[in-house]
Amino acid sequence: MSAADVAGSGFAERVVAWQRVNGRHELPWQQTRDPYHVWLSEIMLQQTQVRSVIPYYQRFRARFPTLEALAAAPLASVLEAWSGLGYYARARNLHRCAQTIVSRHGGEFPGDPQITARLPGIGRSTAAAIGVFAFGCRAAILDGNVRRVLARCFAVDGSASPAVDRRRLWALAESLLPTTEIEAYSQGLMDLGATLCVHRQPACDRCPLASLCAARQQGRQAALPVPVTRKPLPERRERVIVLTDGRQVLLERRPASGIWGGLLSLPELAGGSVEALAQRNGCRLLVTSELPSIRHRFTHFRLALAVVRADVEIIARSAGEHRWQWLPLERVGEAALPAPIKRLLLSLRPPPAAIARSAMAAADRADH
Numbered sequence: 001m002s003a004a005d006v007a008g009s010g011f012a013e014r015v016v017a018w019q020r021v022n023g024r025h026e027l028p029w030q031q032t033r034d035p036y037h038v039w040l041s042e043i044m045l046q047q048t049q050v051r052s053v054i055p056y057y058q059r060f061r062a063r064f065p066t067l068e069a070l071a072a073a074p075l076a077s078v079l080e081a082w083s084g085l086g087y088y089a090r091a092r093n094l095h096r097c098a099q100t101i102v103s104r105h106g107g108e109f110p111g112d113p114q115i116t117a118r119l120p121g122i123g124r125s126t127a128a129a130i131g132v133f134a135f136g137c138r139a140a141i142l143d144g145n146v147r148r149v150l151a152r153c154f155a156v157d158g159s160a161s162p163a164v165d166r167r168r169l170w171a172l173a174e175s176l177l178p179t180t181e182i183e184a185y186s187q188g189l190m191d192l193g194a195t196l197c198v199h200r201q202p203a204c205d206r207c208p209l210a211s212l213c214a215a216r217q218q219g220r221q222a223a224l225p226v227p228v229t230r231k232p233l234p235e236r237r238e239r240v241i242v243l244t245d246g247r248q249v250l251l252e253r254r255p256a257s258g259i260w261g262g263l264l265s266l267p268e269l270a271g272g273s274v275e276a277l278a279q280r281n282g283c284r285l286l287v288t289s290e291l292p293s294i295r296h297r298f299t300h301f302r303l304a305l306a307v308v309r310a311d312v313e314i315i316a317r318s319a320g321e322h323r324w325q326w327l328p329l330e331r332v333g334e335a336a337l338p339a340p341i342k343r344l345l346l347s348l349r350p351p352p353a354a355i356a357r358s359a360m361a362a363a364d365r366a367d368h
Contacts (some may be wrong), residue, residue, distance in 0.1 A: 009212060100119055151224045
């Protein structure tokens with residue numbers, strides 16, 4: 001069945017009718033047409049599940065209630081509020097986008113998805129979602145959930161060119177757009193992909209598109225969409241240090257560009273020594289030990305981190321450079337840290353009773 005045949009058989013009407021009864025209606029960002037709130041939710045939902053996003057969305061809105069407040073905030077504050085959501089490039093682009101809208105668009109989101117798509121961190125699908133849900137535009141959304149629904153319903157096989165496949169799906173998505181009820185239709189497609197037409201074990205028996213679905217008729221639900229073939233990733237090796245007195249750890253602010261840009265992380269030991277780093281930060285080195293290495297996958301490479309723990313005694317607080325920061329171990333959970341570094345430091349935190357005893361001992365030494 002061609003796209004025209006499927007459209008003529010009530011594709012959009014089935015999606016809209018299903019969404020009215022079975023779709024999601026109570027998500028916090030569905031209760032507003034404010035483009036700032038719609039945009040924020042769309043960025044947070046990239047590569048993150050709804051149930052994880054909701055509390056972050058609510059806290060982020062409370063901390064930065066307007067686009068102007070977000071644009072005026074320091075990047076470090078934005079990254080801190082984002083801490084735990086991961087994929088921090090989203091937060092950096094969010095901040096840069098807010099500043100761009102304030103400086104170039106008078107603080108108002110463009111109503112045209114084609115203009116919105118050119119803003120930092122906003123691609124074609126996100127711009128369409130903002131246009132649909134904030135301005136009622138007739139635009140096609142093609143996030144991961146929608147791609148899965150369309151690839152299965154129309155048995156879209158992959159070719160040798162991912163770019164060709166993307167263009168094919170975009171053309172398909174645009175050809176199916178209804179002339180009315182665009183919001184319910186768009187939300188319905190996303191909801192279908194998120195709740196029924198899931199990656200594994202789709203609930204075809206409850207899907208309103210089951211009788212139209214070519215993948216179901218061919219028994220190919222598990223094979224579609226065709227996964228993208230990825231080349232083996234190169235590996236980079238680095239060495240980092242956990243410099244700690246048992247109650248706090250020394251961190252370094254990463255450069256704004258590059259991996260983990262703008263986040264706090266463990267200092268790298270490129271050519272210097274552990275003892276030199278300790279002395280530069282007003283510490284006396286006590287003992288060093290090797291910790292389990294860390295492996296982390298990025299889009300274009302794998303990172304292998306050898307980890308050295310250096311237990312120190314802080315002799316004098318050094319004024320140091322702005323990029324250095326002592327972070328209390330009990331605050332690791334709320335800090336803007338790369339996910340693998342945060343997991344490591346959380347595993348090193350002593351129990352609360354031990355932290356209290358250490359603090360009392362430090363106070364006693366200061367009194368004497």
